[in-house]
Amino acid sequence: xxxxxxxxxxxxxxxxxxxxxxxxxxxxxxxxxxxxxxxxxxxxxxxxxxxxxxxxxxxxxxxxxxxxxxxxxxxxxxxxxxxxxxxxxxxxxxxxxxxxxxxxxxxxxxxxxxxxxxxxxxxxxxxxxxxxxxxxxxxxxxxxxxxxxxxxxxxxxxxxxxxxxxxxxxxxxxxxxxxxxxxxxxxxxxxxxxxxxxxxxxxxxxxxxxxxxxxxxxxxxxxxxxxxxxxxxxxxxxxxxxxxxxxxxxxxxxxxxxxxxxxxxxxxxxxxxx
Amino acid sequence: xxxxxxxxxxxxxxxxxxxxxxxxxxxxxxxxxxxxxxxxxxxxxxxxxxxxxxxxxxxxxxxxxxxxxxxxxxxxxxxxxxxxxxxxxxxxxxxxxxxxxxxxxxxxxxxxxxxxxxxxxxxxxxxxxxxxxxxxxxxxxxxxxxxxxxxxxxxxxxxxxxxxxxxxxxxxxxxxxxxxxxxxxxxxxxxxxxxxxxxxxxxxxxxxxxxxxxxxxxxxxxxxxxxxxxxxxxxxxxxxxxxxxxxxxxxxxxxxxxxxxxxxxxxxxxxxxxxxxxxxxxxxxxxxxxxxxxxxxxxxxxxxxxxxxxxx
Amino acid sequence: xxxxxxxxxxxxxxxxxxxxxxxxxxxxxxxxxxxxxxxxxxxxxxxxxxxxxxxxxxxxxxxxxxxxxxxxxxxxxxxxxxxxxxxxxxxxxxxxxxxxxxxxxxxxxxxxxxxxxxxxxxxxxxxxxxxxxxxxxxxxxxxxxxxxxxxxxxxxxxxxxxxxxxxxxxxxxxxxxxxxxxxxxxxxxxxxxxxxxxxxxxxxxxxxxxxxxxxxxxxxxxxxxxxxxxxxxxxxxxxxxxxxxxxxxxxxxxxxxxxxxxxxxxxxxxxxxxxxxxxxxxxxxxxxxxxxxxxxxxxxxxxxxxxxxxxxxxxxxxxxxxxxxxx
Numbered sequence: 001x002x003x004x005x006x007x008x009x010x011x012x013x014x015x016x017x018x019x020x021x022x023x024x025x026x027x028x029x030x031x032x033x034x035x036x037x038x039x040x041x042x043x044x045x046x047x048x049x050x051x052x053x054x055x056x057x058x059x060x061x062x063x064x065x066x067x068x069x070x071x072x073x074x075x076x077x078x079x080x081x082x083x084x085x086x087x088x089x090x091x092x093x094x095x096x097x098x099x100x101x102x103x104x105x106x107x108x109x110x111x112x113x114x115x116x117x118x119x120x121x122x123x124x125x126x127x128x129x130x131x132x133x134x135x136x137x138x139x140x141x142x143x144x145x146x147x148x149x150x151x152x153x154x155x156x157x158x159x160x161x162x163x164x165x166x167x168x169x170x171x172x173x174x175x176x177x178x179x180x181x182x183x184x185x186x187x188x189x190x191x192x193x194x195x196x197x198x199x200x201x202x203x204x205x206x207x208x209x210x211x212x213x214x215x216x217x218x219x220x221x222x223x224x225x226x227x228x229x230x231x232x233x234x235x236x237x238x239x240x241x242x243x244x245x246x247x248x249x250x251x252x253x254x255x256x257x258x259x260x261x262x263x264x265x266x267x268x269x270x271x272x273x274x
Numbered sequence: 275x276x277x278x279x280x281x282x283x284x285x286x287x288x289x290x291x292x293x294x295x296x297x298x299x300x301x302x303x304x305x306x307x308x309x310x311x312x313x314x315x316x317x318x319x320x321x322x323x324x325x326x327x328x329x330x331x332x333x334x335x336x337x338x339x340x341x342x343x344x345x346x347x348x349x350x351x352x353x354x355x356x357x358x359x360x361x362x363x364x365x366x367x368x369x370x371x372x373x374x375x376x377x378x379x380x381x382x383x384x385x386x387x388x389x390x391x392x393x394x395x396x397x398x399x400x401x402x403x404x405x406x407x408x409x410x411x412x413x414x415x416x417x418x419x420x421x422x423x424x425x426x427x428x429x430x431x432x433x434x435x436x437x438x439x440x441x442x443x444x445x446x447x448x449x450x451x452x453x454x455x456x457x458x459x460x461x462x463x464x465x466x467x468x469x470x471x472x473x474x475x476x477x478x479x480x481x482x483x484x485x486x487x488x489x490x491x492x493x494x495x496x497x498x499x500x501x502x503x504x505x506x507x508x509x510x511x512x513x514x515x516x517x518x519x520x521x522x523x524x525x526x527x528x529x530x531x532x533x534x535x536x537x538x539x540x541x542x543x544x545x546x547x548x549x550x551x552x553x554x555x556x557x558x559x560x561x562x563x564x565x566x567x568x569x570x571x572x573x574x575x576x577x578x579x580x581x582x583x584x585x586x
Numbered sequence: 587x588x589x590x591x592x593x594x595x596x597x598x599x600x601x602x603x604x605x606x607x608x609x610x611x612x613x614x615x616x617x618x619x620x621x622x623x624x625x626x627x628x629x630x631x632x633x634x635x636x637x638x639x640x641x642x643x644x645x646x647x648x649x650x651x652x653x654x655x656x657x658x659x660x661x662x663x664x665x666x667x668x669x670x671x672x673x674x675x676x677x678x679x680x681x682x683x684x685x686x687x688x689x690x691x692x693x694x695x696x697x698x699x700x701x702x703x704x705x706x707x708x709x710x711x712x713x714x715x716x717x718x719x720x721x722x723x724x725x726x727x728x729x730x731x732x733x734x735x736x737x738x739x740x741x742x743x744x745x746x747x748x749x750x751x752x753x754x755x756x757x758x759x760x761x762x763x764x765x766x767x768x769x770x771x772x773x774x775x776x777x778x779x780x781x782x783x784x785x786x787x788x789x790x791x792x793x794x795x796x797x798x799x800x801x802x803x804x805x806x807x808x809x810x811x812x813x814x815x816x817x818x819x820x821x822x823x824x825x826x827x828x829x830x831x832x833x834x835x836x837x838x839x840x841x842x843x844x845x846x847x848x849x850x851x852x853x854x855x856x857x858x859x860x861x862x863x864x865x866x867x868x869x870x871x872x873x874x875x876x877x878x879x880x881x882x883x884x885x886x887x888x889x890x891x892x893x894x895x896x897x898x899x900x901x902x903x904x905x906x907x908x909x910x911x912x913x
Contacts, residue, residue: 013482017378018378020374020375021375021377021382024374024452025375027371027452028397028449028452029397031408031409031412032397032404032405032408034418035407038411045416047416047417047421048416048418048421048422048425088303088308089304091300091301091304092303092307092308095305099297099300099301100297101297101305107305107308110312111308113312114312116503116506117506117552118528120510120531120532121548121551121552124544124545124548125316125318125548127535128319128322128545129311129318129319132318154311155308155312162304173671173673175669175671176673176675178640178667178669179667179669179673180686181639181640181659181660181661182661182665183666183686183687184687184690184691184738185661185686186659186661189690190661193686197677216399218402218403218513219512232401235401236403236513239403239407239410239517240516251401251403251404251407254404255401255404258396258399259400262399263392284645285656285657286642286643286644286656289642290642
């Protein structure tokens, strides 16, 4: 904490602050710790007391065909959603930053909506849309989990890319592009050699974010899913039926993966601000 | 140029026109996509709230009866108010928990501050289901809390009212949304220059007075943003009630929507409820943005709301 | 010799109605060091940017070697710019920065390496090729920006207030260095600044701009000694402006030409009261007030003891040193 030679007399305000902060931190983490702990619980019912230690639930995961299918579907979905979100979001961010076009203000508001509204509303809206145009929820299966859910994720998560890349673009000094053109690089060469490398961390970071969010997406997916479940929905089903520690094992893996992804994302975006 | 001559199109004009054309083409993809896949669906939702349900079949006839039912039957306004009440309590508790931790991180933590902040934020990205489910383990009849309390002899019988009640739902929601509330508050607090606090103390203000008169007002945009998020998202939450609500599981607005679009199969009514939710949310956001604008003394740092939405 | 660069009735009007450049015409001679001087908002930077290609003129033409430049994008123009804040690419090393233009023009790699090394030597940064821009000091970054432009051997070099961020001593050194490069390389330099002393130091000719127009175009000495309008007299160097006999006319006399009157001096004599005496090192400035209340500043001759405040003096100057200027 403080390494100063002289210390102010211990004051209750600061101690209280540390205590409160610490408790809140614990509050945030203990439930997660419990989930991870019980992934190693040596009994079929998740109950007190904890029985150490087994890894059989992780093994059970590998044999749970339905769960594995769901995992594959989730991965496919996440990859496609990321591709769509980047393909639409990066140009969208540039359009917001650089272009003046009719309806720009509305576009800006619209793009933010899925981020701010509860997922239920976006999910339900997309459902009515797809049913109206007659696109079946299972269309495209088994190549994709279903076109509506792919497009739905893409639509909802484009906002993440737009906001992140747009924020980065606003900090981007356009004189670098002028310098590049002054040095004989065409507009495309400038984008490729100067603009993109400089904003690369924001693009990659938002891609990672979209990927993770898609894997964990529940609300929109709930309404748009077809025949094949995604991981969250599969787990949801398991939860409603009965809780074996297998769910804990799955949750632990998801936790570990999320941590890795988020740390990567933090590294990427921190580099950008240096 | 005499009055009878037509204005000549100079090469410069043509250059400007081609730039404008490229602008429109460049904007076409993202704008088109967002229009088709976001604007239209929201509009369709709105339209669906006016459709009539005949003999369990969806028709495209326009009617106001859905709204009539919505506002006429006690169930719906009650549910909305109930959800709002829960959301309000969740928001307040989250605020009380988040602010001290945010303050601690922003001002009192010197080493590894980024690391600790990341640690606080990470749970947000961990599966939502996992976090809600955790409380099921903790609060169940054979769950951790009961087991623990019995083991130390505080109670003889497991408490049954812990799980499957609105308190469980609230607890889970507070747990889930506290980091959400924390982020914008931290962002704003961190941006307050140390020199402001130093200046305040130089002018004879105690630490508490400095907090009250300088730090707190400056942090309000973050507080507003964080609370708005927590409120809107907890009001729209349907997972926690379903997992932890038990008999109360249908008492939140989103659960209504889910069942109306599911088992109850009444899309128009579901759409109407959604539209009301949407309207409430938009109104709330507009108010929040207005408050935030007026309180944004820091200026030039971007809106706390925007930053919150960026999850950065 | 025909001008290398010609601006012909160049005008730039912005969408909000502001006219940044108003019918500017100018011929730039090959090899000369021409400065666009002016306060902010005078249109000097906008003019430079139009020549570089970053702004489209509303009307008018830019010709280089007699050929119109106006419709060409920047990457097709044979000129290079040194930017005010250097605009070094942060994700490239110094060497890659300097070689960028050559790379874009598909110059063979061996030649790029050689020319980059030469350019870095020329600005005395030979050892720093592998560094990243953020590891360099302001002065070093400025020289990298210079090398990056010069390595392409442009016909015309555009410089947009490149020395503004440097501290005084470094700035003066760089001014001389730029002047030398201009002479040595024979490249035409088109320089933008708001610092009149800088303009006087480096330029062959100065175009003083005001409100989008050229107020006066002449060599430094001529602009200093024979300002044509009150604005020019006031902008360049220090000057005293005394109301002339007719409205709208003024007499401009520079402080260094005013001295305490001796018996042998001519008919110009003014009685003044000293208000302030300011010692600035090389020169002692004596601020005075005329009977009419107008201020008058003079430089006290070196070696003499300056007067005290509130002292009364009679001052004079040689008639040919004063200029009559209009508004």
